[in-house]
Amino acid sequence: MRLLALPSFLASLALTSALPTVNRLDSDESKPLPLLIWHGLGDTYDADGLRETGKLVEQLHPGTYIYYVRVAESSTEDRTGTFFGNITTQIAQVCEDVHSDSNLTGTDGEIRADALGFSQGGQFLRGLLERCDGLSFRSLVTFGSQHNGIQQFPACSDYDFLCKGATNLIKGNAWTDYVQNRVVPAQYYRTLNESTGLPSQDYLQHSNFLADVNNERSARSRVYADQVASMENFVMYVFEEDVTVIPKESGWFAEVNGTTGEVTPLRERQMYKEDWLGLKRLDEKGGLQFKKHPNGHMQLEDKILVDAFQAYFGPESKSNSGLVAQTADAYERVQDAVREVKDYL
Numbered sequence: 027m028r029l030l031a032l033p034s035f036l037a038s039l040a041l042t043s044a045l046p047t048v049n050r051l052d053s054d055e056s057k058p059l060p061l062l063i064w065h066g067l068g069d070t071y072d073a074d075g076l077r078e079t080g081k082l083v084e085q086l087h088p089g090t091y092i093y094y095v096r097v098a099e100s101s102t103e104d105r106t107g108t109f110f111g112n113i114t115t116q117i118a119q120v121c122e123d124v125h126s127d128s129n130l131t132g133t134d135g136e137i138r139a140d141a142l143g144f145s146q147g148g149q150f151l152r153g154l155l156e157r158c159d160g161l162s163f164r165s166l167v168t169f170g171s172q173h174n175g176i177q178q179f180p181a182c183s184d185y186d187f188l189c190k191g192a193t194n195l196i197k198g199n200a201w202t203d204y205v206q207n208r209v210v211p212a213q214y215y216r217t218l219n220e221s222t223g224l225p226s227q228d229y230l231q232h233s234n235f236l237a238d239v240n241n242e243r244s245a246r247s248r249v250y251a252d253q254v255a256s257m258e259n260f261v262m263y264v265f266e267e268d269v270t271v272i273p274k275e276s277g278w279f280a281e282v283n284g285t286t287g288e289v290t291p292l293r294e295r296q297m298y299k300e301d302w303l304g305l306k307r308l309d310e311k312g313g314l315q316f317k318k319h320p321n322g323h324m325q326l327e328d329k330i331l332v333d334a335f336q337a338y339f340g341p342e343s344k345s346n347s348g349l350v351a352q353t354a355d356a357y358e359r360v361q362d363a364v365r366e367v368k369d370y371l
């Protein structure tokens with residue numbers, strides 16, 4: 027009622043403080059979402075190949091701000107961190123790092139981004155999404171990742187002493203806290219009980235990372251599931267000739283019988299049917315994509331990268347929920363401004 031009696035200069039004050047927000051919607055629409063890229067085992071955040079990939083995204087979507095995820099600024103230490111460290115600690119640190127980058131955070135301190143994960147970087151980005159407050163992804167695209175873990179440790183090349191050091195530590199000790207706290211691939215190692223076909227007790231009890239982010243323990247996180255279901259696109263590429271990731275179908279969240287090689291696709295698994303992780307919800311709204319890439323592990327084809335980057339990265343379109351949220355946010359601000367003026371009267 028009193029609002030009707032607002033002096034016009036106060037009314038215009040309310041509008042001007044609200045309008046810049048509304049106007050920002052138009053300009054933000056054409057701006058691409060920032061992109062987080064997390065590299066794989068034995069790679070570094072400043073490697074040429076990774077930067078080339080980033081440049082490809084920039085060519086397709088000029089103005090994309092790209093954040094190359096790293097656990098150390100020195101590339102040697104960043105590489106070491108792909109073999110050694112506690113992933114829980116690493117993800118917590120990355121969460122802090124991204125929140126302190128003003129190019130990633132919106133005015134509300136929240137991060138809305140796309141994400142691109144290569145190999146283990148794929149499941150780590152998913153872990154980041156699940157655990158990092160104030161972060162949401164429109165698209166998460168993973169290439170040759172190990173979403174359902176590995177049943178064997180990757181073979182090391184002859185002179186890769188870091189890799190050999192890691193695998194030597196693991197041998198016979200994978201489930202000790204010592205190894206789970208230190209050796210990265212051990213934290214997404216996953217074994218099944220041969221007689222039940224269910225995840226082994228060792229895995230459920232001792233896995234420092236995967237059993238948690240996959241919500242396989244009886245106390246399931248609602249937040250993890252909501253975060254996963256909140257994406258618009260979760261696009262999982264499996265390399266058809268992959269012999270590094272065992273089993274390669276892990277990249278599609280499938281369960282594989284290590285003895286017979288029988289594959290149980292995600293949609294037939296209990297974790298999907300009971301929707302432990304929000305994957306079913308995501309699938310039902312058309313957000314879950316199972317894709318194939320020819321070649322062996324991480325032998326990327328530009329054409330496939332271009333198609334994926336074109337389809338899933340870039341500006342957020344008008345019709346999506348992100349914009350609805352922003353519009354609701356702008357509406358809130360108009361309401362706040364009106365309330366302020368009311369208080370003033």
Ligand SMILES: *[C@@H]1O[C@H](CO)[C@@H](O)[C@H](O)[C@H]1NC(C)=O
Nearest residue numbers: 090091092126127128129130
């Ligand atoms: C933000 O982006 C600009 C332009 O790319 C860059 O110059 C600046 O260093 C970035 N800031 C941070 C904190 O990375």
Ligand SMILES: *[C@@H]1O[C@H](CO)[C@@H](O)[C@H](O)[C@H]1NC(C)=O
Nearest residue numbers: 112113114115203206207234
């Ligand atoms: C890894 O780090 C987290 C957070 O600091 C800690 O709670 C956890 O116990 C560590 N994991 C192991 C296996 O030591």
Ligand SMILES: *[C@@H]1O[C@H](CO)[C@@H](O)[C@H](O)[C@H]1NC(C)=O
Nearest residue numbers: 219220221222223226227228
């Ligand atoms: C496999 O599961 C069965 C039934 O729960 C259990 O008795 C057995 O100890 C398990 N085996 C291993 C190696 O954990």
Ligand SMILES: *[C@@H]1O[C@H](CO)[C@@H](O)[C@H](O)[C@H]1NC(C)=O
Nearest residue numbers: 218219220221223283285286
């Ligand atoms: C694999 O399949 C064989 C044959 O069906 C079965 O005996 C075995 O328990 C299965 N193993 C797992 C881990 O499911």
